[in-house]
Amino acid sequence: MSTLKRFFIATALTALTACHSINSVSLTQIPQQRNKKVTAEVSKFIFLGLNFDNDYVDGLVGKLKDQCAGGQVKGILTKDEVINYFFMIFHTRAVTATGYCVQDGTRKSTASLEPDL
Amino acid sequence: MHIRVVLFSMMSFFLNACAVLHHVQLGDVDASGRGISKKIDLKLSETGVNLQEAGAILRRLGNRTFSRQTRDAENILGLFQMGPRTGNLVYNADYARPIFELLFAECPSGKISNLALMRESRKYPVVSGEIIKVSGDCWQ
Incomplete structure (x- = not known):
């Protein structure tokens, strides 16, 4: 294999390998009942950093709700990631939420601002 | 006409904020769906300033002495702005404080679930909008 070919292959491999980085992570209280795991992801492909809104994140709660009808999703791990492609000309912003669907039968607000008495 | 098109394109590009x-x-x-819930959407924002961009513009406009003075001022300001942060500097550090009051005003029952919090910036040349968005469901 000629040196030029090797160089092109090496360059292509470097360019096509995506660099992954985490922007932020958060976690809520993990429940005792962890039978059903639910995951939802929203993402946006961005070219040259030109992004004019972050509305893609809004659908995340709805996606989690759809997978846990009648229950509550607890222990949610939210990851905000950046995946850079091709010398950072293109990148994808992805927000992933993973949690456990808990079907406890009693409705209780999960983030009440009032303490339980 | 050609120059107008270019100017219009450039203006549209710069006036659109990058998020x-x-x-x-x-x-x-x-997701229990029992009870009545009302959607809450709150947005708190403050104007941020990119001192490096402002400094770069001032250096371009002034002479060599002014340029040096601007750089010195930038360096001195930089000494007082250490530590991790998101977005540009704001001159009102308390803009995020009323979140609780605003949530209570929107949802007097205080029973809020499905909270989603987003911290974002809208970037314009030199200035930016530093935004905190909170959404959730208020249970009656």
Whole structure:
């Protein structure tokens, strides 16, 4: 294999390998009942950093709700990631939420601002 | 006509703010669907200033002495602005404080679920909008 070919292959491999980085992570209280795991992801492909809104994140709660009808999703791990492609000309912003669907039968607000008495 | 098209394109490009997402956080999600809920959407924002961009513009406009003075001022300001942060500097550090009051005003029952918190910036040349968005469901 000629040196030029090797160089092109090496360059292509470097360019096509995506660099992954985490922007932020958060976690809520993990429940005792962890039978059903639910995951939802929203993402946006961005070219040259030109992004004019972050509305893609809004659908995340709805996606989690759809997978846990009648229950509550607890222990949610939210990851905000950046995946850079091709010398950072293109990148994808992805927000992933993973949690456990808990079907406890009693409705209780999960983030009440009032303490339980 | 050609110059007008170019100018119009450039203006449209610069007046469109680039949205930068810094942080996303979800609270526990209640999908039980029992009871009546009302959607809450809050937005708090403050104007941020990019001192480096402002300094670069001032250096271009002034002479060599002014340029040096601007750089010195930038360096001195830089000494007082250390530590991790998201977005540009704001001159009102308390803009995020009323979140609780605003949530209570929107949802007097205080029973809020499906909280989603987003920290983002809208970047314009030199200035930016530093935004905190909170959405959730208020249970009656």
